[in-house]
Structures are given as C-alpha cells and as structure tokens.
Amino acid sequence: MQQHYNCKSLFGRIFERISRGRLLAFLAQASFGYKKRQATGALIFTVAAVFSTGAISDDSRDVPLASLTPSSEHQQATAVIMQLMQRYHYKPVRVSDELSEQIFDRYLESFDPQKSFLLASDIEEANKYRQKFDDALRNGRLNPVFEIFKVFRARVEERAAYAQGLLKSKFDFTIDENYTFDREDAQWAPSKAAMNELWRKRVKSDVLDLRLAEQSEDELLKTLSQRYERMGRRVSQLTANEVFQFFVNAYTLSVEPHTSYFSPRSSENFRINMSLSLEGIGAALQTEDEYTVVRRVIAGGPAALSELVSVDDRIVGVGQGKDAEIVDVVSWPLADVVDLIRGPKGSTIRLNIVPGNAPAGSPPKLITLVRDKIKLEEQAAKSSVVEISSAGKNRRFGVIDLPTFYLDSAGLAQGLPDYRSTTRDVRRLLGELTSTDGGVDGVIIDLRGNSGGALLEATQLTGLFIETGPVVQIRDSDGRVNLEEDTDPSIAYDGPLGVLVDRGSASASEIFAAAIQDYGRGVVLGEPTFGKGTVQSVVPLDREGKLGQLKVTIAQFFRVNGEGTQFRGVVPDVIFPTAMDSDAQGERGLDNALPWAEVDEAVFDEWTQNQPNYGHAQFRHDSRFRSSSSFKLLIEELESQRVARAQKEVSLLESIRKEEFGERREGREEREELLRKAFGASGGDDDDAESFPDIILDEAAMVLSDIIDDSRKAKQ
Secondary structure, rough: OOOEOOOOOOOHHHHHHHHHOOOOOOOOOOOOOOOOOOOOOOOEEEEEEEOOOOOOOOOOOOOOOOOOOOOHHHHHHHHHHHHHHHHHHHOOOOOOOOHHHHHHHHHHHOHHHOOOOHHHHHHHHHHHHHHOOOHHHHOOOHHHHHHHHHHHHHHHHHHHHHHHHHHHOOOOOOOOOOOEEOOOOOOOOOHHHHHHHHHHHHHHHHHHHHOOOOOOOHHHHHEEEEEHHHHHHHHOOOHHHHHHHHHHHHHHHHHOOOOOEEEEHHHHHHHHHHHHHOOOOOOOEEEEOEEEEEEEHHHHHOOHOOOOOOOOEEEEEEEEOOOOOEEEEEOOOHHHHHHHHOOOOEEEEEEEEOOOOOOOOOOOOOEEEEEEEEEHHOOOOOEEEEEEEEOEEEEEEEEEEEEEEOOHHHHHHHOOOOEEEEHHHHHHHHHHHHHOOOOOEEEEOOOOOOOOHHHHHHHHHHOOOOEEEEEEEEEEOOOOEEEEEEEEOOOOOOOOEEEOOOOOOOOOOHHHHHHHOOOOOOOOEEOOOOOOOOOEEEEEHHHHOOOEEEEEEEEEEEEOOOEOOOOOOOOEEEOOOOOHHHHOOHHHHHHHOOOOOOOOOOOOOOOOOOOOOOOOHHHHHHHHHHHHHHHHHHHHHHHHHHHHOOOEEEEEOOOHHHHHHHHHHHHHHHHHHHHHHHHOOOOOHHHHHOOOHHHHHHHHHHHHHHHHHHHHHHOO
C-alpha cells in the first residue's frame, strides 16, 4: 500500500513557511550516503530540467558490446575539448600523470561510486591505465576507457542476476545485522564471495524498505525483480557516446566542478534547463549514486507551487496519469527518468519520493502533480510587510522577496517600454512600500534560495540603493579585470536596509549582498552564502551539433573591496544559528572548487565613512535565540537531520527499524506540537501552518530594528 500525501505534514509546512522551501533545501542530504564528491558521467551527467514533452527511450534494445568503441567523432571532440580547456579555462591544468590518476579514480567513481559492482581484481587489472588517461586525452586513443566500462557492464549483469536470484530466498528479519549503504570510503570487494554477501544485505534491505512502506509480499517482489532486471538492462543500453561522456567529465571535473561536457543527447536537456519556457513540473534533476535527486525547484513551476517537492528529494517511482502503475526508477539513467517525467501541459503525473530530510530506510511518499508551463510571474519580486514590537516600539518593515535575478532580454533589445526586469519591479515595489500610510521603518531584501541570474540586474539593483560606483570586478583567464558599474546617480530608497541570505544564495545574489556590505549600505543577515564566484560559457564543439558542447569556466567574480565571492561566499554581518555545517556546504563542499582569491580594491565611495559595528546586534540576536522556544525547536530539527545525514548503515532487524522509524516520527510530532504551542496555535488542522510566521524573517526584522536603535544612539 502506497503512502498518499496531499499536503505536507504540519512541521514540513512550517519549514516551508519559514523559508518558502529554501532554508532546508541544502541541509537535507540524509540518506544513501551523500558526500562532497561532484557528480560525473552519463549516469550522473548534468542537471537536467524536467519541462517539455519527450519520447521514452526504447527499453528493448541493448547496445552491442562490439559498438562500445571510440569513434572518430570522439577523437575529434577530445581534441577540441583539450584545446578549449588549455586555452580558455580560467584555471588551465597541465595534463600529467598526476591528473591522469585523478581522472582514473573519478571515472570509476562515476559509474560505481559505492563500489557495489567492480571487484578488487578488476581494479588491479585496470590500474595499468591509471597513468595513461592523460595520454588518451592527448592522442585520442580511448580504447582503455571502453575496455574498463565493458568489465563494469559485465559485473552489473552479474549482480542483477544474483539479486534476482536472492528474491527467491526467505529473509530472516529477526537476525541482528547491519547493511552499510554508504561505501564511498570502503575497499573494493576482495572476492565474489564478499560481493555476494554485500548484495545479500542490500537485497534484504531493499525488501525491508518496501515492507515498511506497507507493500505486500507479491508487490515488493515484483517491484524489486523489475528494479534489478532494469538495472542490468539500463547499463547494457548505455551507448558509446555516454561512455565517452563519463570519461570527459571525469577529466573536466578533476579540474573544476562547474566545467562539464554534454553529449549531443544531454546537450538538449541542458538547453531545456536554461530555457524556462517549456512545460512540465519545473524541477532540475541530477543522478546521485542510483537515485534521481531533485537539485532545484524552479519558482513558478508545478513542483514549487504544490509545496510537495524539495531540493534533495529522491524520485524512486513515476506514474503517468491518476491510475497508471508506478514505475520504479531506481538505477535508471537520468536521461530516461527525465523522458518519463516530461509531458504536456495539463497532464497528471505521480511521483514516489523519498524526502531529502528523511533518514535512510524511510518509506517513500506518493504525490500527484499536474504538468504546466512555468509561471514567470511566480518568479518575480513580491513585497510584504512585517510588523514587530521590540522594547516598547512598534515597527513596520517592508520585505521584497526575490527568488531570482530575471531580465526580459528580448524585450530590452527591442526597446519595449514594459519589458520585465528585477530592477524595474523592485523600484516599483519600493515606491509602493514607502508611499503607503506611514511608510516603513526599513526594507529587507530576501535572497534566501536565490541562486542568481542576470549579472546586469545584480548591478542595476545595487544602483537602487547607492549613488554611483563599481558593483563587481570580473577577472578573465588572461588576468584582465573589468568593472561592472552603476552609473545612475538616482537612489530609489535611502533608508535602513537589510539583506537576508542563506547557503542557497549564490552568484548574482552574492554580488548584490557583497556590494551592499562593502559600501556599508546595509546589514547582511543569515547564513554564509553558497560561494559560487565563477562565470561559465557554453561552447558548441562543432556547427552540426554532432560532437556535443562544453560548459567551461572562463572568469571569476570579485567584490569591490577586492575579495572573491568564490569558495568563501559572503559572510553575514549578523550570523543566524541555522548556519550549521556551513564549512561543508555549497562551493566549499565540492571537489576541486577554485580557491578563494583577491584582486586590488576598486575605487568607490562608501555609504558611510564609519563602517557600522554589528557586534551589539549579534549579541542581542544570540540572546533572543537562546530564549526562543521556536528557534530551539528549529535547531533541534536541523540537528536531527544532521545526525541522519551522517548515517552510513541501517539495521536489518525489522523490530529495530520500526522502532527507529517510530522514534523519529514521534520526535518530529512532539516538536510539531511544541511549535504549535510556541506560536499559540491550537488543534490539529494543517491549515494552522498558514498562520505561522516566518521566524527567520521576523528575526531579521528584529535585528534591523536593533541596528536602527544603535544608529540613532550613535548620532546623539
């Protein structure tokens, strides 16, 4: 029996209310061994948005082994990629034996990250190529790449058959034993016997997962039999182009995490991802180990509007329409999952999802979505007012919620008078907020979860709050530094300003927040930001599109004070307690991320000659946090998720698994009830969650109020 969820649990909805789905988006890597490593290869090849219609691939055709050989197109593509990487990448890396070893390890990791198929003897045999992959890049002789993959394919077929055979066994769930699902740091299995034991536990764990999800014996056996059969079949359907993509991305991601190669097929998925103009559910997906993981929920899409899908959720099943059978998609290649999820506007799709914040072994939930076009107005800036009472003072703060930095570039180019842009919309909203009766005491720009967008808009938006001056410095691969400047002396708002950020705030968001901070124009609040301070360009490898394309890092952003936003991100002036594990999040958690760097400071006039000291504001914030039952509950939940993310194994003792699941659910329900009481809610109606305030936003208003008081005292 599937679990049906038409709405989020109260606690889940509270968290959505707190950050509109953003605060926990990147904290929830709980189950199946999320690590720092950067996804690569064809099974893990790119972030692909799920938008348009598309045919499902033919399941019946295996790729003949004889066709898994390098082609002349692969040799041509390798030569072009090498030239682009060496001439235009921001950080050219010498192709050497040392790099070859990194490529070799990443290549193996790209298709067997959990060391669940290849044996130690296979690795020993393949090691003769460990220092030969650099030669393969230089001369285009790629046969070793394909020979290694053929061994992997044979091992997968072996494991698929063995797993199906195990389903005929009767598992004893009263035996106290554990299954280690996170094997990233484990050794390769020394023998077939050791691999068989690993898979015995894996299959037993899979059976137990479905038992706890209340599937009948017949249902779970059918589900798993199809899963293991498909696991073997899907690998046998990987083409030479996809194997080549494994290899090239092992190279590019050994250099830097935002450079990647797209085969002709995945190039189309990338194009769809960037267009935001087609139809579907509005989610960007990526493969992580054997699971299809939500990497971004796009504002204005059905997934975001439903509040049923969050970043790091794992899609384990897909059903077309309201009544069609749910197809298990564990172990599917990403491109095929994307094809299955795509569909026309108005059509219904059901997704079986394991929430990203759920510990390993948690049962999935079934949600229903209706495919639709992305509603661009949902991505536009919106305003609201937060009212607070502090130290006997009642204050009103205007809030501008900015999900992305958008620009109708076509309308701008055509000279249309009503073209849409972030800056134009924010200017209008500022006018509305300040012209209402009594106006507002301050403004908060909410950039939580804003992953960036148009650089021009980040520059012009900054110009609404300063007179003129540089906003960001950009250094290219030749070392040239250029400035993006605000040249408009008009100011749309000159009052108290706060910028609220979290670890999902990236790129253009970081440019804006850093500029406001450097000019001393306002206070930055929240968590250290993502730390993506690089610029990418997508380059077709040929005119016909037969060779695919390369997304290559070509430049780096720097603040006007000379410091980079890369890696470190923007550190808030007042840091909130939700900034847990920030050193391992965002860019700081990616392999081979470009390091922090700096250039000369630009010439600019600070808003105030005396940069504010926010120490008092931090102290008062910390005091409120320590005495706030709401914040304590929030931190308890985050800590619970942190513990879940650190989990590497699960018990195969059914009574223990049930007990653990019950304890987790009971603890969550207890915190949920306490949170109700903390906000004065009563009863058990989920709709009460709508009345709960955003405690992060409210606290940002309290901090800004403290700063206003401090500023006034300083002037007296």
